[in-house]
Amino acid sequence: MSPLRKTDRRGFLKGGLSLGALSLVTGCDLTDNEPAQRLLWNMSFWNDRVQAWLFNPNRLAPTYPESAVDRVFRYNAFYPEEQAPQLDAATYRLELSGAIGDRRAWTVDQLYQLPQTSQITRHVCVEGWSRIGKWSGCPLRIFLERVEADLTKKYVGFICADGYYTSIDMPSALHPQTIMAFTFADQVLPRKFGYPMKIRLPTKLGFKNPKFVVALSVTNDYPGGFWEDYGYNWFSGS
Amino acid sequence: MVPADQIATPRVPPIVLHSLLVRITHWLNALAIFIMIGSGWRIYNSEPLFGFEFPVWMTFGGWPEVSQHWHNEEGLAGALQWHFAAMWLLFVNLVVYLVYGLISGHFRRDFLPLRPREVMRDLRAALGGRLVHNIGERNAVQRALYIGVMTIIVLTVLSGLSIWKPVQFQELTAVFGGYDTARYIHFFCMAAIVLFLVVHLTLTALVPKVLPPMITGRSGR
Numbered sequence: 001m002s003p004l005r006k007t008d009r010r011g012f013l014k015g016g017l018s019l020g021a022l023s024l025v026t027g028c029d030l031t032d033n034e035p036a037q038r039l040l041w042n043m044s045f046w047n048d049r050v051q052a053w054l055f056n057p058n059r060l061a062p063t064y065p066e067s068a069v070d071r072v073f074r075y076n077a078f079y080p081e082e083q084a085p086q087l088d089a090a091t092y093r094l095e096l097s098g099a100i101g102d103r104r105a106w107t108v109d110q111l112y113q114l115p116q117t118s119q120i121t122r123h124v125c126v127e128g129w130s131r132i133g134k135w136s137g138c139p140l141r142i143f144l145e146r147v148e149a150d151l152t153k154k155y156v157g158f159i160c161a162d163g164y165y166t167s168i169d170m171p172s173a174l175h176p177q178t179i180m181a182f183t184f185a186d187q188v189l190p191r192k193f194g195y196p197m198k199i200r201l202p203t204k205l206g207f208k209n210p211k212f213v214v215a216l217s218v219t220n221d222y223p224g225g226f227w228e229d230y231g232y233n234w235f236s237g238s
Numbered sequence: 239m240v241p242a243d244q245i246a247t248p249r250v251p252p253i254v255l256h257s258l259l260v261r262i263t264h265w266l267n268a269l270a271i272f273i274m275i276g277s278g279w280r281i282y283n284s285e286p287l288f289g290f291e292f293p294v295w296m297t298f299g300g301w302p303e304v305s306q307h308w309h310n311e312e313g314l315a316g317a318l319q320w321h322f323a324a325m326w327l328l329f330v331n332l333v334v335y336l337v338y339g340l341i342s343g344h345f346r347r348d349f350l351p352l353r354p355r356e357v358m359r360d361l362r363a364a365l366g367g368r369l370v371h372n373i374g375e376r377n378a379v380q381r382a383l384y385i386g387v388m389t390i391i392v393l394t395v396l397s398g399l400s401i402w403k404p405v406q407f408q409e410l411t412a413v414f415g416g417y418d419t420a421r422y423i424h425f426f427c428m429a430a431i432v433l434f435l436v437v438h439l440t441l442t443a444l445v446p447k448v449l450p451p452m453i454t455g456r457s458g459r
Contacts, residue, residue, distance in 0.1 A: 040316075043323035054406050061405045122417060124404060127314065128285035130417050203405050231315030233322060238405040 044233050051235040057171050061202035061238065064120045069185065070131040075192050076206065077162070078226070084192050085161040085212050092196055098157075098217035101148025108196045112182055114138035114146075119177055121202035123209070124238055126227075135200045137181035141174045149218045157223030158199060161212035166225035168201065168208060169235065177202050180213075205236040255451040260344065263335040264452060270328035271391075271431065273298060273320055278428060280317035287425055322402075329395060336388075349381045357382045387434040394427035 075081045093105040118136035144151060151174065157167040172178060178201040182189055189195045194211025201209060207227050217223065228234045256264070276298025283291045294302055299317030339345040356378035363369040364379055376384070400411040400420045414420035442449055451457050 040319040040323055043326070044319055046326075047322050054403065056406060059406060062408050122404070124417060125285070126318070128281065128421060227315070231319055233318065238403060 040231075044231070047233055048235040051233075051237040052169060052171070055169075055171055055203070055237055057175055059203075061121050061177055064122070064132050066120065066134070068132050069120060069134050073133050073185070073193070074125075074129065074131050076125060077211075078164070079162070081192050083162075086191055087161055087195055087212060087214075089196060092214070094197065094213065095215040096147060096217070097215065098219040099150035099153045100218050101150075103147070111138070111180065111197060114180070115142060116182065117179065118183075119179070119200070119202065121177065121200075123202070123206050125206040126232060126236065134185050135179065135181040136183040136186075137179040137197070137200065139176060140178045140180055140199065140201075141176070143180055144173065144218070153218045154220050155218070155223055157217045157219060158210040158213050159215035159217075160194075160210050161214045164210055164212075164226045165223070166208055166210050166228065167223035167234075168199075168204065172201060172203055172237070175201065175203055203238055205238060207232060208236050253457050254455050255457050256455050257342075257344070258455065259334075259338050261452060261455055263331050263338070266327060266331045267335070270324050270331060271435075273324035274328055275428060275432065277317040277320040277324065280313060281321060282425070284312070284314045287422060325395075325398065328391075332391060332395065348376060349385050352381050352385060353378065383434065383437065387431065387438075390427050390430045390434070394424060394431065397424040397427055 077084065089108040092108050094107075094111065095105050096103045114137075116136050116138055118134060120132060120134045122130050122132050124130045140156070144156070149156075151170060154170055155167045156170060156173040157165065159165045168178075178199070181194075181198050181200040182196065184190060184193050189198060194213070197213050198211040199209055199213060207225075225232075225234065228236075276296070279292035280294075280297035280299045283294070283297065294313075297313075297317065299313050299315075299320050302313035360369060360378040364377070369377060369379075396410065397414050397420050399407055400414045401417065401424055404411040404417045404420075411417055411420055414423050
C-alpha cells in the first residue's frame with residue numbers, strides 16, 4: 001500500500017513550482033526553470049513511493065551497545081542553539097487533532113507516565129553526518145492506540161514550538177522503534193534536543209525527527225514539512 | 239558474376255565499432271555521471287569528509303544564493319533532488335548495458351581476456367609513446383580501464399544504496415563497514431571515476447579519431 005498519492009500533493013507541487021518561477025526572476029539555471037523543477041519534484045514523489053514500498057514494518061534499525069554512544073551529540077536546527085524554545089512543564093500541552101477519538105490535550109506529567117522503552121540507534125542527518133544516541137520514551141503506536149487514533153489514515157503530522165513542522169507515513173508511525181522520546185542519554189530531554197518531547201524514529205533521516213512537539217494530527221491530507229516544502233524528499237526513509 | 243571493378247578495388251564496408259545500444263548507453267551514462275558527480279559534490283560540501291570543499295561553481299543543484307534567500311539553506315535540497323533523480327538514469331542504464339554486454343558477447347569479445355602481463359606490457363608501451371592505436375581494437379590497458387571503471391560504478395551504486403538505506407539494506411551497509419565508512423567508500427569510488435574520466439578524456443583528445451565512432455558507430459577509414 002502506498003501511503004501517498006499525487007493528488008494529495010498537487011497544491012504542494014504548485015507551491016514548489018511558483019518558488020521555481022520566483023527563482024527565474026533572480027537568476028536562472030538548470031534547476032530553477034519550471035520543466036526541470038517539475039521533473040525533479042515528480043522524481044521525488046516517485047522516490048516517496050519506492051521508499052514506502054521498500055519500508056518493511058518489521059525491519060528494525062540496527063541497535064548499538066552503550067559503549068558506542070557518542071558522548072558529545074550534535075545540535076542541529078535552522079537557528080542557533082541559544083534560540084531553542086524553553087518550554088515550561090506547567091503550561092506545556094500536547095494538542096491533538098484530526099482522526100483521533102480522544103482529543104484531550106496531554107500534560108508533561110501525563111506523557112511521562114506512559115509506558116516507555118529505550119533505544120540506542122544511529123541518527124543520520126540529510127547532510128551526511130551521523131551520531132549514535134540513546135533515547136527513551138513511549139512507542140508512538142501505544143500512544144496512538146490510547147487516544148483512539150484512526151490507524152488507517154495516511155499521515156501523522158507534527159507541529160513544534162519553534163515553528164518547525166513535519167509529517168510521517170502511518171506505517172512508519174506504527175514501527176516499533178518510533179517513539180515519543182522523553183529522555184536523551186538517560187537524562188530528561190535537554191532543551192536543545194527538544195524538551196519536553198521529540199519524535200525519535202531511526203527509520204528516517206534526522207529532519208523527520210521533530211523536537212519540541214506541541215501538536216499531533218492524524219490525517220489523510222498531506223501535511224508537508226518545513227524542509228520537505230523546500231525540496232527535501234518527504235519520505236526520507238533510512 | 240562479380241563486376242570487375244569491385245575485384246580490382248574491393249569496397250570495404252563500414253565497420254560498426256560500437257552498436258547502437260552501446261552508443262546510447264554510453265552517452266546516457268555520461269549524462270548521469272555528470273549530474274551525479276556535480277550534485278554529489280554539492281552534497282559533500284554540506285558535510286565535508288576532508289579539509290576541503292568543492293568550489294560551488296563546479297557543483298550542481300541550482301543557485302545557492304537563491305536557495306539561501308528563499309529556503310535558508312545552501313542549495314542542498316536542489317542537489318539532493320538531482321542526485322536522487324539521476325540515480326535512476328544511472329541505475330536503469332547500467333542494468334540495460336550490463337545485461338546487453340553479458341548476453342550479446344560484447345564483454346567477452348571486447349574486454350576479455352584480461353591478463354596482467356599484457357596490461358603491464360601495453361602500459362609501458364603507452365607511457366613510452368610506442369603503443370599503436372588500431373581503431374576497433376582495445377589494448378590490454380584499455381580493457382583493464384573499462385573493466386575497472388565498470389566495477390567502480392557498480393561499487394558506487396552499491397555504496398550509495400547503503401548510505402541511502404542503512405536500515406532497510408543494513409546487511410549491505412555492514413558489507414561496506416557501516417554507514418560512516420560507506421560514505422568514505424562512496425567518495426573514493428567517485429574519485430576513481432573522476433580519475434578515469436581524466437584519462438579517458440585525455441586519450442580522446444590525443445586520438446580524436448575515436449570520438450566519431452562513439453556517435454555514428456562507424457569508423458571513418
